[in-house]
Amino acid sequence: MKNSFIKTIALATIALFATISFQSCTDEPTEPKNTKGTLTVEFEHVWGLDKAPFYMNTPLLHPMSKDTISVNLLKYYVSNIVLTNANGSKYIVPESYYLISPEENSIEIKDVPAGDYSGMEYIIGVDSARNNSGIQTGALNPSNGMFWSWSTGYIFVRIEGTSPQSPTGMILYHLGGYTSPFNAINKRNFTFDQEVLTVAPTANPTVHFTVNVAKIWHGPVKVADLNVIHNVGDNAVSMAKNYSDGFLFDHIHK
Amino acid sequence: MKIPQYTVLLIVSIGLAILSCKPEPTKTNPEFTYPAEFGSIAYPNPSNKPAQAGIELGRHLFYDVNLSLNRTISCGSCHAQVHGFADHNLPVSFGIYNRKGIRNSPSIINMAWSPTFMWDGRIRHLDVMPIAPFTDTNEMGMTLPGVMERIKENSKYLNLYQKAFPNKEINEETTLLALSQFMLSLISNNSKYDQVKKGKTKFTNSESNGYELFKTHCNSCHSEPLFTNHQFEYNGIVAIESDPGRYRITQLPNDKYRFKVPTLRNTEITYPYMHNGSIRTLDEVLNKYVESSHIESNRNYSGKLIPITLSESERKDLIAFIKTLTDYDLISNPKFSEIH
Numbered sequence: 001m002k003n004s005f006i007k008t009i010a011l012a013t014i015a016l017f018a019t020i021s022f023q024s025c026t027d028e029p030t031e032p033k034n035t036k037g038t039l040t041v042e043f044e045h046v047w048g049l050d051k052a053p054f055y056m057n058t059p060l061l062h063p064m065s066k067d068t069i070s071v072n073l074l075k076y077y078v079s080n081i082v083l084t085n086a087n088g089s090k091y092i093v094p095e096s097y098y099l100i101s102p103e104e105n106s107i108e109i110k111d112v113p114a115g116d117y118s119g120m121e122y123i124i125g126v127d128s129a130r131n132n133s134g135i136q137t138g139a140l141n142p143s144n145g146m147f148w149s150w151s152t153g154y155i156f157v158r159i160e161g162t163s164p165q166s167p168t169g170m171i172l173y174h175l176g177g178y179t180s181p182f183n184a185i186n187k188r189n190f191t192f193d194q195e196v197l198t199v200a201p202t203a204n205p206t207v208h209f210t211v212n213v214a215k216i217w218h219g220p221v222k223v224a225d226l227n228v229i230h231n232v233g234d235n236a237v238s239m240a241k242n243y244s245d246g247f248l249f250d251h252i253h254k
Numbered sequence: 255m256k257i258p259q260y261t262v263l264l265i266v267s268i269g270l271a272i273l274s275c276k277p278e279p280t281k282t283n284p285e286f287t288y289p290a291e292f293g294s295i296a297y298p299n300p301s302n303k304p305a306q307a308g309i310e311l312g313r314h315l316f317y318d319v320n321l322s323l324n325r326t327i328s329c330g331s332c333h334a335q336v337h338g339f340a341d342h343n344l345p346v347s348f349g350i351y352n353r354k355g356i357r358n359s360p361s362i363i364n365m366a367w368s369p370t371f372m373w374d375g376r377i378r379h380l381d382v383m384p385i386a387p388f389t390d391t392n393e394m395g396m397t398l399p400g401v402m403e404r405i406k407e408n409s410k411y412l413n414l415y416q417k418a419f420p421n422k423e424i425n426e427e428t429t430l431l432a433l434s435q436f437m438l439s440l441i442s443n444n445s446k447y448d449q450v451k452k453g454k455t456k457f458t459n460s461e462s463n464g465y466e467l468f469k470t471h472c473n474s475c476h477s478e479p480l481f482t483n484h485q486f487e488y489n490g491i492v493a494i495e496s497d498p499g500r501y502r503i504t505q506l507p508n509d510k511y512r513f514k515v516p517t518l519r520n521t522e523i524t525y526p527y528m529h530n531g532s533i534r535t536l537d538e539v540l541n542k543y544v545e546s547s548h549i550e551s552n553r554n555y556s557g558k559l560i561p562i563t564l565s566e567s568e569r570k571d572l573i574a575f576i577k578t579l580t581d582y583d584l585i586s587n588p589k590f591s592e593i594h
Contacts, residue, residue: 134381
């Protein structure tokens with residue numbers, strides 16, 4: 001009796017593993033094509049809470065500090081994108097690491113399961129594991145100028161430019177850090193309010209965020225007091241947090 | 255013991271299932287193994303196992319002066335085989351255009367077991383470590399894309415990359431993985447100390463006394479068998495100056511003036527000593543450790559600092575032991591030598 005039970009289990013397991021071993025070398029089982037779609041995420045850079053247009057290489061008056069700031073380089077990472085389905089389930093976008101700048105401000109995410117999504121979350125920066133995963137390719141290639149060569153880790157937000165209020169005339173903020181107590185990784189969780197993001201093979205919707213660049217100087221750091229950051233620390237943590245607070249969900253293009 | 259036939263079938267079928275998805279085994283040199291006596295490696299990318307072709311490519315890159323801005327400095331310039339892969343007995347190292355660095359180039363042997371790199375541990379992954387000297391303006395003065403251009407201009411690399419990484423491109427990834435393979439292969443485990451441990455030879459009386467003194471006074475930081483605990487300590491024997499050590503990286507007050515404990519392997523040939531190369535001989539190092547007044551005044555930086563009391567003959571014995579850590583196989587191995 002006991003023997004025949006073991007026999008059954010063993011045979012079933014053999015069958016299972018045999019099936020796996022025959023299947024496992026082919027590609028992922030091909031799902032019917034109509035279950036996936038593409039979506040675009042767009043980051044519109046603005047200046048100030050009233051969403052004035054943001055221009056590179058142009059002196060802009062900071063609405064709070066009244067400093068004049070001209071940005072000539074702005075790059076940052078958006079990573080670990082997760083979509084929240086209206087039914088509560090989540091879709092984790094695999095290998096989602098993107099380097100965003102005003103010049104390249106939209107990303108295309110392919111092969112998203114069709115469905116109605118009610119929200120999105122992502123990290124402004126790079127998760128701690130990937131800060132210390134050795135040499136990487138794509139957006140995380142150290143040749144992209146967003147890797148701290150002198151200390152392992154990525155620059156999450158890099159903003160450089162000029163300001164007459166700066167003691168040297170220059171501003172340079174390289175914000176990063178992924179370990180306590182100077183962790184500059186910020187996760188944001190957005191709901192699409194009353195709107196619904198419908199992903200389908202026939203639709204190519206765009207989720208539109210605004211990014212208030214001025215928000216980076218909303219905290220205690222003033223250009224006149226601190227015009228350069230290139231290391232981890234309280235100021236980097238605070239500026240990175242401010243920057244991530246400047247991301248707002250705006251609308252969805254169907 | 256009787257093994258039911260179903261069990262055998264089951265094991266075989268599981269084995270098949272596991273095997274069937276393995277990618278083609280990469281060509282690795284069957285001779286390369288990490289020595290068991292050092293324990294498991296700290297290198298976080300063990301799939302990049304040193305293989306003959308990868309080590310050879312890494313060696314060519316390691317000794318290529320063209321990878322520095324004015325084509326004068328290679329990795330091997332400051333990590334010389336003859337000095338146990340430390341600098342040529344310079345207190346601090348010089349990079350392109352004779353630009354002076356701030357620290358003494360450490361020996362880079364047994365890096366497979368090192369969880370961090372540089373005197374302040376600022377690099378946490380061997381695969382990205384070379385980006386620091388490549389791009390430091392006082393060292394090689396390049397950008398990483400610039401290094402890639404210099405590699406691509408030299409036709410010898412086509413074949414070397416092809417052999418080391420078939421069907422892969424010449425890019426940042428393959429370059430740094432090859433450099434890692436070469437550095438991982440720089441293993442020092444054949445000193446007299448190692449031979450004694452393997453029962454192949456014996457210490458002299460003086461060395462043996464020195465070993466006992468070492469175990470009493472030094473082993474808590476310079477821990478066997480790698481002769482470092484990989485921690486950051488304030489050693490109390492270097493004057494506090496402008497270099498704040500690990501603090502610069504962590505910004506934690508407790509890390510001020512702490513530097514990584516260096517290995518004592520090959521220390522005889524890696525002089526001068528300390529992060530700034532400020533102490534020239536092993537005798538002087540020991541002198542500092544017995545100056546109790548000096549140690550006491552700096553004790554607040556490290557609880558482990560205890561002044562050492564050593565007689566003249568005990569000092570001689572301790573140094574005799576330290577000299578048994580010199581690995582002549584390492585410094586004469588043609589596989590590690592400069593390419594001309």
